[in-house]
Amino acid sequence: MVSEKWRILEHIYSYLISFTKTNCHFPLILSQFILYMGPLFLYILTSALCCVVVLGSSSSEFIYPNFTATNLQFVDNSGAFLTSRNQTFKAAIINPGTQQTNFYLCVIHAISNTIIWSANRDAPISNSGRMSLTATGIYITDDKGDSKWSTPVLQSSVSSLFLSELGNLILLDQFNQSLWESFQNPTDTIVIGQNLPVGKLLYSAISSTDFSTGNYSFEVISDDAILQWNDLTYWKLSMEPVAITNSNSPAEFMAINRTGLYLFGQNGSVVVIQVGLSTSNFRIAKLDHLGQFTVSSFSGSDWTKDFVGPAEQCQVPYVCGRIGLCTPGSGSSTPVCSCPSNFQLDQQSNCVPGDSSYSLPVACTTTNNSSQLNSSMLLYMMLNYGSDYFYNDFSSPAKYGVNLSACEDLCSMDCSCLGIFYANSTGSCYVLQDELGSIMSTTTNENDQLGYIKALLSSSPKSVNDSSNNQTQRFPIVALVFLPFTGFVLVVALGFLCWRRTKVSKIGEGKLGHPNSSSSGDLEAFSIPGLPVRFDYEELEVATDNFKNLIGAGGFGAVYKGILHDKTLVAVKKITNLGLQGKKDFCTEIAIIGNIHHVNLVKLKGFCAQGRQRLLVYEYMNRGSLDQSLFGNGPVLEWQERVDIALGTARGLAYLHSGCVQKIIHCDVKPENILLHDHFQAKISDFGLSKLLSPEQSSLFTTMRGTRGYLAPEWLTSSAISEKTDVYSYGMVLLEIVSGRKNCMTRSLSQSFGDDNSNGAHSSSSSGSGLVYFPLLALEMHEQKRYLELADPRLEGRVTSEEVEKLVRVALCCVHEEPMLRPNMVSVVGMLEGRITLGHPRMESLNFLRFYGRRFAEASTIEEVNGESNVILFPQANASLASTASGSPTSFSYISSQQISGPR
Structure with a gap:
């Protein structure tokens, strides 16, 4: 049990902290009281406070009611939300192995990562399921809020949850008495x-x-x-x-x-x-x-x-499955599993009778199963000599001193009997009932003990023939009675279907594009379990005031601000480029997205699939997208706000890459797809929507997907696209967060931030100062350790060189040309949080930025002369980087910013 001393100190500390927060005169009262009580009380109180301060700062073995935890919330801490005093044990919500579906509340031996206890073993939750500690106990609920597991009714209210150094998870009351313990369960x-x-x-x-x-x-x-x-x-x-x-x-x-x-x-x-x-x-x-x-x-x-x-593993009842023959391996090697001589493996790798006309019976619950009393339908299939059964050593024979025939009759009369073992020397009859396990191969008493498995004749050939003959004789009479009537029904049904198809086709031609138009493939009644809401088109028309309040537009269509009937603000995305995408595919894809929940992902509240209309309803993000706050004319983002946005975005991507049942690659990470909520909480939008693209859009992204300035080099080669593609795009976004300027539209370091051009970049006061490719500038400043020169000048010294260095180094690691050298997003989160040592950018994998920067400058000069608005992207292939260093700008791709863009 917990030391009384530490419990008392814990409560003293908690009381002092809470009292100080609610009474601003507490320090004055305390000082006067100490003055009157004298040095003795001062000594005692100082010692106690020192102890509780150490306890409060270093111990995390307690949590208190109204605490909740999910795997997603603690994904960067391997799901752990509670540790014992010396961190020998931890409590966490984890998924064992590599599977991503079953999550359990567990107590784990930390250094060996061995699970010693699990709560909801028969009721696993998803990674968004929740553990809650309340005054009435521990509750585990799924992502819908349905209860999956809980502690029993307790005698009094819970004061705290404690993880002991022995690994015992204990619920304590206000007197630190145990209410419930994992050791007792x-x-x-x-x-x-x-x-x-x-x-x-x-x-x-x-x-x-x-x-x-x-x-x-x-x-x-x-x-x-x-x-x-x-x-x-x-x-x-x-x-x-x-x-x-x-x-x-x-x-x-x-x-x-x-x-x-x-x-x-x-x-x-x-x-x-x-x-x-x-x-x-x-x-x-x-x-x-x-x-x-x-x-x-x-x-x-x-x-x-x-x-x-x-x-000996062969003594384990089901080591080789039902009737599997287990032969011990040599020494400590794994045993060999096979089927007895009269049996063979079926398609499910189970041992079944070699004669397909026989099958294995299933044990019944009564003793009067007449189908097994007919001896002509029963067969006892002999097992190999030297066979034994695990239960024979722990049970008594059903009969002594009988012959084999009597032993078989005993089993035949009992439908729960599935086999027998008979000992010749003693006439002992052992009955195998209810379940059949594996058979052991042994060298002892090879010829004395024989095993038999009961089998049933699947069907009688005679009865089958008789049945066929009877059906043949009866067929003409039945046909004469029912055939005319059946033909009449079929003719009427076919006529109705033809009329229906013609009418629906005419309606579709007359009302093409109308939101309520129907077709044979309409899914008006289609529902998706677990999806929050399915909206009617008319309801969204009212919510958006007939789609008047436009707040954004992108590759999928327009986004409108709306207010639902319950006064909830939403963003309604009206998809206009869906093409002929099937409605069921649409709903299936939306079901996947609708069941993904993370604090750093924009929540899909519902959808509309009515007629030809496809709309998505998202939670409303009141601060808009990151590009508006980062590149706009509003108040400058402070450094800590930028760090929080960078960390939130990284956590969202880490969840998409490794926290979902299916890995999701965003493919278009950019400031426009990072939305901001209260306190600049970052949420990633438009993830997992690639299947909603029309065939025309899909063909555009066969070799390239994303947005200029954020495209990873592998898009232009035959390299495989993976989650590391998102890591590259994130690194480019991180550089823009640091500088407050577009990577591909940056002028000299002395540029003015007073104006904002149409492309969202801050224009220079001097048009002749020349454009700078900012990722290259970041690389050069990193080499020279001049990090402060990369920070947004509008911060005016409110950031240190060390703070900028941290983000720049992470960004440069993310934009390595070789995908394998880029960290995964979980590691990026760790570096930003300070739990993982910062990576060191590899110069050999960043030299491609020098070629990009040189070509960017050349192309920018050509564009200024020609007055074109196209922007340089990347060389056609990484393999040609060296050759393009001295080549002409024509070796690069010029694509309009409107042409290459994923969902916004």
């Missing part, structure tokens, strides 16, 4: 300091990535510890040679410690059974998903298995 593992009492079971998981309750269980009984499969025992601790029985006293609980595994009785004062092990400071006992009970110790960086039961 084990899953498949116990640790040092935890007891497993009689009556509590450990249940295996389905697999290493699916924590759902499996069919194996471990239980402490009054005189032993046993393993069971579907309530059938297959192992006992007392049978192990290393297990020493010390007492006949009833066992009360099992525990492990530094020296071994023990069953204790008489309140822990008597050792009933012990297994001595080598000394270890940390060890766990676990029932793994393969059905073996293991005790393992951790030392340094490796796990060592100290004890395994059963040691």
